[in-house]
Amino acid sequence: MECKDFEPSIIQEKRILRLCKRLDKFTFEDILTIADDIQENVLELMLTMFVQEKRLTLRNDTYFYNKAICKTQIPQIFQYHSKEDTDLIIRCFCANISSNVACNIVKVGDGTIVKFYQLFREKIYNRQEQDLIKNYSNDPQIARHRIFFEQEVHFYTYKGTIYVSDKIYESNQDRGLTPYEITEFKKVVSYISRSIAHNKNEYFLHNKIAEAIWRRNRSFQELYQDLKVNLLNIS
Numbered sequence: 001m002e003c004k005d006f007e008p009s010i011i012q013e014k015r016i017l018r019l020c021k022r023l024d025k026f027t028f029e030d031i032l033t034i035a036d037d038i039q040e041n042v043l044e045l046m047l048t049m050f051v052q053e054k055r056l057t058l059r060n061d062t063y064f065y066n067k068a069i070c071k072t073q074i075p076q077i078f079q080y081h082s083k084e085d086t087d088l089i090i091r092c093f094c095a096n097i098s099s100n101v102a103c104n105i106v107k108v109g110d111g112t113i114v115k116f117y118q119l120f121r122e123k124i125y126n127r128q129e130q131d132l133i134k135n136y137s138n139d140p141q142i143a144r145h146r147i148f149f150e151q152e153v154h155f156y157t158y159k160g161t162i163y164v165s166d167k168i169y170e171s172n173q174d175r176g177l178t179p180y181e182i183t184e185f186k187k188v189v190s191y192i193s194r195s196i197a198h199n200k201n202e203y204f205l206h207n208k209i210a211e212a213i214w215r216r217n218r219s220f221q222e223l224y225q226d227l228k229v230n231l232l233n234i235s
Contacts (some may be wrong), residue, residue, distance in 0.1 A: 015035075019031060019034060019067045023063070024065050025062060027061060027062055027063070028044065028047065031043065031063075040097075041170070041171045045133050048167075049134070068216070075119055075232070076203045081112075085106055088105065091224060094223040095220055117204050118204065120211075120232075121204065123227075124227075125164075125210040127231060129165060129210075130213070131161075132165060135156070136156060139156070139158065140173045141176075141177065142175065143155065143169065144156070144157070148193075148196065150202075153205065154167065155189070156169075160180075164206055164209045188216065191212070195215075196212055
């Protein structure tokens with residue numbers, strides 16, 4: 001299915017990012033008026049992606065251009081702990097060791113481990129959300145919905161990968177799922193249901209679902225390398 005009018009090209013992204021930089025502070029209506037040749041839903045997706053990538057900050061319906069971004073910056077919490085301790089925390093997370101057990105292994109407070117784990121899950125969720133936005137931009141798809149702990153969760157399926165979102169993406173070009181995508185979706189939802197069965201997972205639910213999908217069919221070493229090198233930029 002071709003959606004050329006809907007697809008934001010790299011040229012479009014660079015153009016809109018330059019426009020954001022020039023405006024510095026703007027509302028969606030401001031930039032929509034200037035970039036009136038780009039479809040509204042495409043522009044909204046691009047701005048959402050820029051916010052996810054921390055190129056923009058969104059506060060009270062106003063966007064602010066972030067002038068300086070250091071993509072390799074290590075999260076601040078790491079500065080208060082030794083490299084050995086942080087590496088051990090990463091290993092505990094990848095081995096799916098609960099925070100109350102990990103705190104005894106690392107010899108730090110349970111609250112510290114919880115903060116690290118929340119950061120890891122946020123990184124996992126944000127990356128897959130960025131991938132979802134790019135996939136949806138190229139191939140808009142009708143979301144699938146499921147209820148967990150009385151919260152509605154939205155899913156999308158691309159090339160055998162399931163994405164979770166706390167937002168619904170919609171356009172007039174949304175397509176239905178293929179039989180293969182439906183089959184994969186059902187498999188993953190069944191897996192998720194088992195993985196987050198405990199009611200403590202109702203907090204930060206979308207992040208924990210993204211984590212469950214991230215862990216599926218991957219070895220400890222794969223998880224460890226991906227988290228440490230790709231998501232946390234630690235060499």
